[in-house]
Structure formats: structure tokens, C-alpha cells
Amino acid sequence: MERTASYDCPQCGxxxxxxxxxxxxxxxxxxxxCQVCCKxxxxxxxxxxxxxxxAAQAVAIDL
Ligand SMILES: [Zn+2]
Structure with missing residues (x-):
């Protein structure tokens, strides 16, 4: 079975x-x-x- 989770991108919201x-x-x-802001x-x-x-949580990575 396919499972999905979602998170709010910390960089573009x-x-x-x-x-x-x-x-x-x-x-x-x-x-x-990120699929939207590519960060x-x-x-x-x-x-x-x-x-x-x-459940998923995201933290921004500084490159
Ligand atoms: Zn983003």
C-alpha cells in the first residue's frame, strides 16, 4: 500500500x-x-x- 505524509516547507510555507x-x-x-522553491x-x-x-516535519538546511 502506498503511504503519504505532508509537511509545510519551512522556506516557502x-x-x-x-x-x-x-x-x-x-x-x-x-x-x-522542496517541489515549490527547490531549497x-x-x-x-x-x-x-x-x-x-x-507524520512529517521539515527543517531548512543552510547550504
Ligand atoms: Zn519550499
Missing amino acids: ERILLFVDQGNGDVQHLIED ANEITVTYDHRSKRY
Whole structure:
């Protein structure tokens, strides 16, 4: 099953949809370029067993 999570880009404020690979575990860290402003963010994805959903939070990376 495909899972998604969303986060607010800390650099442009847009809501970004993220596809989660469930094979990578309940807590995942990844680096993504924002689809809107193209700036790099570090994303932390966590799986909430109670709601059975992924939640994502993003932190801006200064390059
Ligand atoms: Zn952005």
C-alpha cells in the first residue's frame, strides 16, 4: 500500500506531499528539495501506530 505524509516547507510555507517507503521503518530521515522553491530541507518522517498514519516535519538546511 502506498503511504503519504505532508509537511509545510519551512522556506516557502507551501504544503508538500511526500511518498513514504514503508520498508524503511517507522522513523525515517531524508533530504529533499522542496517541489515549490527547490531549497533543501531535512525531513523527519515518523509513523504513528495509534492513528496508523505517517507524520512529517521539515527543517531548512543552510547550504
Ligand atoms: Zn519550499
